[in-house]
Each structure stands twice: as structure tokens, then as C-alpha cells.
Amino acid sequence: MKFKIKLSPSGWIGLVMLSTFVFAGVFGPWIAPYDVGLTSLDLDHRFEGPSAAHWLGTDSKGADTLSQLLWGARSALELSFIVVAISSTIGLAIGTIAGWFRGIVDEILMRIVDILMAFPGILLNIAIVAVVARPGIGVMIIALCANGWVGYARVARGQVLALRERDYVTAAVALGASNTRVMFKHLIPNLMGPALVQMSFGLGGVIMIEAALSFLGVGPQVDYTWGAMLDQARTFLWKADWVRVYAVVPGLAIMWVVLGANLLGDGLRDRFDPRQRGRS
């Protein structure tokens, strides 16, 4: 399977935007000028504006904003990539199985999908996270994957229902190919395009939900997340002129990543589904 990447200009912009996020997430903690966590507290320099020492100023405890932002990129990157990887694998498997075997298997799996969709996803995520006193990143991943696979399953099932009517699939079955072989050789490679589109949109979604959970105070207990920064910011928004930088910067970072993911998703959709071209 080979993807010739022919993206629209906006798709490329999205890809570049996402790349900066990946770069910041991978190298951020090394290029961050200061440490985060308890050692970084500096009560003499609270609420400072941008300066040579602190490019984006400091927060209510004197910690460097830029460093928190870069550490936040790390945790956002870890979480979003792991969640997308796990939920897409589960979802594609379930969707492929449902679409290929049809019948009772399909019926049961799709009822489960119905149940998970009869309810706003974020509330389910909160419920799962809230039962653990100090959720680590692992609990967060489980919570986000618990309903994250549904979108992938729907995409995969829809594709498989169309693919199973194709001549080359019929031919493979007629030649005695096993179910596993048909799925791995003929179905899954051919649904990777739409799956990739879904993964791109899914990445933006995970970033947003994770930030929302941290904002509500039920996020992962790691040193810094963008959502937790936003949560902190709103408590001292009106204390000093410069702290508005702190209130805006993590939000813009989230916006940057989500916009990048959506642009890339649009670009990929145009690429894999020409019927959708120009509909964005």
C-alpha cells in the first residue's frame, strides 16, 4: 500500500502546523528554558510580563509560562497519539469485523455503538476519570479510548460494506481466501484512506477533550497541561495586565493544533474522497 501524498494547499498548511506541534512535544522539555514543578517556583517574580528572562512572562507562582507551554505540548502529544493509535486500532478492527460478517455480530456491535452514541462522550470520559482519585495518564487514555473507537468503527464498517461487493473481494473469496486473509489483504488496506481522515480529525478532538477535562479539574495529574493552565489562568485573569498572556497562550496552542488537524483532515478527505471535494 502506497500513499502518494497529493494534498491541497490548506492540507499542507495543516500538516505543517501539526508538525510544529510534534516538534514542540518531542523536544519541548529540552528546549524549555526553565524547569516546571516545585523547583521552578519563584515567588519574587510573580505575574511578570514578557522579558528577556521570561519570554512569555510568569504565572501566579513565578513559574515560566513558555516552559509550562512546552511541557504541556509534551503531555498533549503523548496522550493524543496514544489515544488515537489505540482507539483507531480497536475501532477499525470492530468495524471491519461487523461489516464483513454482518448478521448477529454486526447487530450486537452496532447496538453497542448506539449506546455509546446516545450520550455526550465527554460526560462518559469524566465519569471514568472521576472514579480514580488521582488519575494518571493511563486512566486518561482508558477514559478517552472507551468511546474514542466508535467513530473509527463506523467509518470502517461503512467502507467494508461497500468493499465487500467489489469484484476483487468476491474473487478472493471464490479462490478460497480465509476471512483473515481477506480482511488484512483486501479490506483494511483499502479503508486506510478514510481511516486516516478520521484519525486526523480524531487527534484534534482528543486534544480538545483532554484540555476540557483538565480545565474542569479532572485531568491527568502531570506537571503541566494546557487545560490546567487555562484553568489556573481564569482564577487570576483580572489580577495584573500581563497575566492575560498566560490566559491566552495555552488556548492559542490548543487552537493551533486543532486547526492544523482539521485542515489536514479536510485535505486528506479531498484526496481520498473526490466527491467531497470543495465541500469544506
Next chain:
Amino acid sequence: MPLGYAPGVSIGSFLLRRLGSGLLAIVGVSVLVFAFLHLVPGDPVDHLAGGEATTAQREKIEQCMGLDRSLPMQFVTFLGHIVDGTLGHQCPDPKGKQTVAARIIEVFPHTMWLAIGGMLIAIVLALPLGMLAAIRRGSWVDAFATTASLSMVALPQMMFAPLLVFWFFVTLGWFPGPTETGPLALVLPAMAVGTHLMAMLARMTRSSLVDVLGEDYVRTARAKGLPERDVLFRHALRNALLPVITVAGLQFGSLLSGAIIIENVFARPGLGSTLLEAILERNYPVVQGTVLVIAGIYVAVNILVDLAYGLADPRIRRA
């Protein structure tokens, strides 16, 4: 596009099927939540009683919540509370506190007004923007509208809502801020909700109208010399709005289940914040009751949207 109908299926049997699967989903959600609440570690009595509760007090709470009974019995009790319409009682003192249903009925108007306000703002902004972009396709208006709506979709409400409070309440003092009540206090939260929805609706309006403007009947209308305004409003827009209405309906459904971030920022009561609170303090009856109501609203709105779509589009309304 949630097209529920297949050609040749009557509305009656369609409705029956959808109601059936919807009911199944609601029951499924309830069972799931019930099982989930009772399987996970974390004693609700600890949360409700506090650290210094005596054994007698703890037992009283346990009895009140029915935790001393077996799991199947607890589920039957829960079903009983659905039937009698109370959705359960809040512990530790059921007489001093409202029933779960009363608590939900009390907060629901707040959720509903926020949903209506947000939706109105979204529609008023989205329709002109999407239409302009579609008519002037490829122009700078289109580019601006597309960029604006893409950015608004990506704009986190966790940043936007506090900034709204800061600008319009703290700095300018134009509108009431968090915790206040009254119609004016609805303005800021509705703005926060509305701008987000607006972005998606504007995109939908544009793409749908672009599609319709390429249809044969639009060319025919133009060819027979109709003024462009009539072509747009009488022929194109009516058809283009169908998918927009669908999306708006679904958005309304999810708004009715509680805009949890906005409720949190503005300290507003509502379904979402009630559920969040109940989850955090492990108030099982409230969690179960709210989940049931939210799932019910969700499913009902979905079915209504499908029905409306069918009624509005004669091509789908067969038999």
C-alpha cells in the same frame, strides 16, 4: 447525513424501528452506568458522610442508598424509581432533600434557555455568513468566512468563555457575569456557546448551498430569467437549508444535555454541571437519573430530526 428513511419504508414502521433502537440504547446506557458505578472502587458513603462519621451514621446512609441490598435488587429499585417518576431519592436525608426528578426539573430550564440562546446566536450569524461565502465562492469573502469558521471550530471554549467574562463583565461591565441570574445574564454564556456552533453551521450552509447552486433546477430557474434574488431565496436556499436544519437539530440535542464547560465558567446550574457534581461526589441516584434523562433527550432529538428531515423533503417521504 442521518437519513433514517429508506425508499418504500412507511413513516410508521420507520418510527417504530427508531423508537425501538432508541429505547434499547437508553436502557443500555442505564445498565452500563449502573454496572460501572457499582463495579468501580470508591465508597459513596465516604463521600457523603465525611471523615468523622460514626458507624451508625454510615449505616443509615448505606440503608438510604440501598447499598445493603444485593446488586439485582438495587437495579430493580432503580427501575421502580423510574416508574414512579421520582428517579430516586438523595441521601443521606431523603425527606430534607428533593427527589432526583425534582432536582433535574429545577435545573433543566437553565439548560434549555442556554441551548435556545446559543442556537439563536449561531443561526443568526451562520446563515448570512455561509450564504455570502457560497454566493461569492472563491472571493475574499469566501476565504474570510472559511478561515473564520475553521478558527472558531478550533477555538477552545475554555479560553474564549473566560475572556468573554473578562471583556464584557470585568472591563466593560456591559453584561452580568458568573453566578448572576436574569435574562441579561444569559447573553455571555449564549455568546460563548453560539460562536462555536456558528462555525459548524456556517460551513454546512456554505457547502450545501454551493452544491444546490450547481443543480439543474437552479440553472433552469436562471435560464427562464428569474431575478437572482428569487433564484436564491425561492429555489436554492430552501433546498440548501435541509442539511443545515439537520445539523442544527443535532447540535441542539447535545446542547440540551448540558454545555458543561460553559456552565462551569459561568457557574450556571444545568444538566451537565449537575451530572459533573454528582459524579464527583458519587451521588449515585443523581448520576443514574441525570444520565437517563440526558440519554432520553439525546435519542428523542435524534428521532425528531430524522422525522423533520423526512417531512421537509418530499423526495425522502415515500409511501
